């Protein structure tokens with residue numbers, strides 16, 4: 001394990017925002033920290049980066065107990081790099097931005113230039129060496145931030161929402177870069193995300209946080225909308241984006257529902273006898289530990305997990321028209 005956390009809390013203004021009983025993060029792997037806004041992901045990253053101290057509990061880094069004193073944390077900060085969601089670049093060239101950390105580490109000029117070129121090449125931006133760093137796009141800035149982090153030869157890279165302000169072309173490049181640096185350089189990568197689909201695709205391990213605590217799994221396919229009774233006496237839910245589904249009796253007004261991806265079923269939209277399922281097109285297909293995840297664009301993006309056997313029998317392709325059937329046991333009402 002690269003990190004082992006026991007009984008750790010972090011308190012802001014009297015409020016416990018992190019409360020982790022036990023959590024181990026493996027060495028040399030890619031781990032995703034998932035969870036809704038305010039779940040404590042960034043707070044945990046900054047403790048793992050030795051930039052913040054917990055209120056209580058223990059942290060072992062590479063099997064050594066961390067003492068949260070400046071003199072003990074300072075050398076550890078040289079092994080771990082935190083990439084912020086919005087990386088800060090100085091208003092100088094890319095090269096100068098990358099050189100700063102190397103100068104602090106007393107790396108000689110020739111060696112600095114060599115390291116900078118090598119890492120800019122890795123992220124595919126070697127022609128940006130003399131570009132003004134604060135003029136770059138969101139995606140380019142993230143890639144330069146990766147190169148800048150790699151230049152310091154870290155053992156661990158912690159990335160806070162690395163894809164949040166990045167266009168889809170740069171997203172794909174960043175995903176494959178993170179995979180490459182983990183595989184080729186053996187660097188442990190830990191990243192936070194709101195987007196469960198690509199995160200699961202990239203990560204070897206996934207940790208879900210909710211209200212500062214690790215939980216078994218996060219709720220998925222959360223839809224907000226209004227539940228109303230029809231003339232026929234049935235209750236129907238309608239979300240802002242036009243998704244409609246039947247709900248059990250007795251629910252009315254504003255409501256949030258979650259649809260369990262493993263309980264949903266997918267059918268070809270032309271199959272006979274299909275009732276009130278959600279109609280849409282297959283948007284994305286990915287393999288997961290417990291089956292094949294099919295993301296259907298039905299107004300909202302709805303994830304369905306199909307057992308491998310069912311997936312092979314049906315063989316849906318990207319863009320296919322499908323219908324998502326919603327058995328009553330798939331629907332969880334989150335609030336009234």
Ligand SMILES: Nc1ncnc2c1ncn2[C@@H]1O[C@H](COP(=O)(O)OP(=O)(O)OP(=O)(O)O)[C@@H](O)[C@H]1O
Pocket residue numbers: 012013017035036037038039040041042043044
């Ligand atoms: N410096 C701070 N002072 C006071 N409260 C804070 C501070 N930093 C974070 N918090 C609170 O701690 C909780 C966890 O925040 P954190 O940023 O770790 O969550 P997150 O999971 O990263 O959320 P997001 O996905 O929105 O970035 C939130 O309620 C937040 O308001």
